[in-house]
Amino acid sequence: MKSLAGNGVEGRFEWIGLLGVGDNIVVTNKRKLERIFSMKGGKGETSYAKNSQAQARHAQSVLHLLEGTLDRLQLVSPETPFVVADLGCSCGGNTIYIVDVIIKHISKRYEALGHEPPEFSAFFSDLPSNDFNTLFQLLPPLAIHGGSMEECLAADGHRSYFAAGVPGSFYRRLFPARSIDVFHSAFSLHWLSQVPESVTEKRSTAYNKGRVFIHGGNESSALAYKKQFQTDLAAFLRSRSLELKKGGSMFLVCLGRTSVDPTDQGGAGLLFGTHFQDAWNDLVQEGVVEGEKRDSFNIPVYAPSLQDFKEVVEADGSFSIDHLQVFRGGSPLVVEQPDDAAEVGRALANSCRSVCGVLVDAHIGDKLGEELFARLERRATNHAKDLLEKLQFFHIAASLSLDNS
Numbered sequence: 001m002k003s004l005a006g007n008g009v010e011g012r013f014e015w016i017g018l019l020g021v022g023d024n025i026v027v028t029n030k031r032k033l034e035r036i037f038s039m040k041g042g043k044g045e046t047s048y049a050k051n052s053q054a055q056a057r058h059a060q061s062v063l064h065l066l067e068g069t070l071d072r073l074q075l076v077s078p079e080t081p082f083v084v085a086d087l088g089c090s091c092g093g094n095t096i097y098i099v100d101v102i103i104k105h106i107s108k109r110y111e112a113l114g115h116e117p118p119e120f121s122a123f124f125s126d127l128p129s130n131d132f133n134t135l136f137q138l139l140p141p142l143a144i145h146g147g148s149m150e151e152c153l154a155a156d157g158h159r160s161y162f163a164a165g166v167p168g169s170f171y172r173r174l175f176p177a178r179s180i181d182v183f184h185s186a187f188s189l190h191w192l193s194q195v196p197e198s199v200t201e202k203r204s205t206a207y208n209k210g211r212v213f214i215h216g217g218n219e220s221s222a223l224a225y226k227k228q229f230q231t232d233l234a235a236f237l238r239s240r241s242l243e244l245k246k247g248g249s250m251f252l253v254c255l256g257r258t259s260v261d262p263t264d265q266g267g268a269g270l271l272f273g274t275h276f277q278d279a280w281n282d283l284v285q286e287g288v289v290e291g292e293k294r295d296s297f298n299i300p301v302y303a304p305s306l307q308d309f310k311e312v313v314e315a316d317g318s319f320s321i322d323h324l325q326v327f328r329g330g331s332p333l334v335v336e337q338p339d340d341a342a343e344v345g346r347a348l349a350n351s352c353r354s355v356c357g358v359l360v361d362a363h364i365g366d367k368l369g370e371e372l373f374a375r376l377e378r379r380a381t382n383h384a385k386d387l388l389e390k391l392q393f394f395h396i397a398a399s400l401s402l403d404n405s
């Protein structure tokens with residue numbers, strides 16, 4: 001087992017819950033990552049809640065595919081509650097918006113068949129460190145048929161479903177067998193369960209020396225990431241195939257790439273493999289962070305090709321692929337004034353920090369983390385025009401259904 005470097009608790013990963021930020025955690029072990037990883041919580045400037053407009057836009061562009069998935073779903077008797085689960089929900093408004101879309105669409109389908117819609121239940125699921133408090137505070141008040149007058153009179157924003165949070169990794173079981181009608185997961189499955197150990201082992205050919213991501217790196221490191229992605233996706237599918245009701249469906253969206261070469265990670269590569277990488281190199285060159293410290297940090301993200309994804313679904317064999325495509329999501333940058341280089345720089349640093357700031361802080365501490373993202377902001381400000389033109393994310397969208405046989 002890898003060490004919690006530098007703090008003398010070799011091999012004691014169960015201590016993680018007691019460690020503070022900046023305790024030099026080398027995140028290669030699956031359990032370690034699961035315990036500390038989350039998007040930046042709260043509602044501050046660098047929080048995920050304030051930096052997820054790009055994901056919201058990209059989700060909008062595939063709403064028609066989500067609706068297609070919901071149309072293929074087999075409806076059961078309206079007497080039975082209809083259950084939706086969003087996996088990797090995080091702590092912003094996107095998950096609430098999507099669950100609302102799903103429930104409204106399914107309600108319409110029941111109404112079109114001349115039925116009253118069933119009662120709905122929605123599970124918001126993410127790793128235990130996710131800021132569920134912020135998410136629950138964002139939930140609109142409950143107003144369901146048969147609820148109190150006050151609830152029913154609630155203004156526009158109300159929800160017509162019972163809500164619950166489910167902590168745990170989606171790479172394992174989360175729900176009882178045959179209990180879920182629809183699974184949704186957006187922008188989450190590209191997060192690996194761990195950095196493959198070989199990537200941080202100095203004697204391994206997959207050692208990712210000098211780099212914090214596989215983009216532009218050596219082929220062995222990229223293949224170790226690919227293998228990890230495929231192992232993880234297989235575990236995800238295995239669990240979901242048990243939890244979905246027969247006739248149920250899943251709609252999955254994650255980062256993807258158009259190149260067959262896994263060392264070319266597309267937009268994610270440009271972000272983590274160049275700009276973010278350069279910011280780490282700045283800290284090393286300035287003597288603020290040791291080279292080895294940088295080398296032991298690796299972003300646990302893999303943008304699969306369509307083929308990488310398809311191979312796993314086909315090998316698992318539980319799901320029919322109703323739709324599978326790679327689509328251009330667009331820029332991860334949402335700015336009000338594209339000519340304002342400082343705003344572009346800030347937006348890039350904040351959005352990067354909102355997704356991987358927690359991992360950076362765990363590795364080098366929050367003070368050095370602050371320094372790193374300041375370097376990233378400066379670099380992004382200097383390359384603002386280029387970033388706006390060239391930084392484009394591609395995603396994979398998959399609509400899968402569980403055979404009714």
Ligand SMILES: C[S@@+](CC[C@H](N)C(=O)[O-])C[C@H]1O[C@@H](n2cnc3c(N)ncnc32)[C@H](O)[C@@H]1O
Nearest residue numbers: 038055088089090094126127169170186188191
């Ligand atoms: C970029 S956020 C996506 C949030 C939201 N779905 C959206 O569309 O804005 C990715 C989420 O995936 C979650 N995640 C990553 N690995 C996970 C795992 N193994 N199990 C459950 N959630 C995970 C992260 O904690 C994070 O909240």
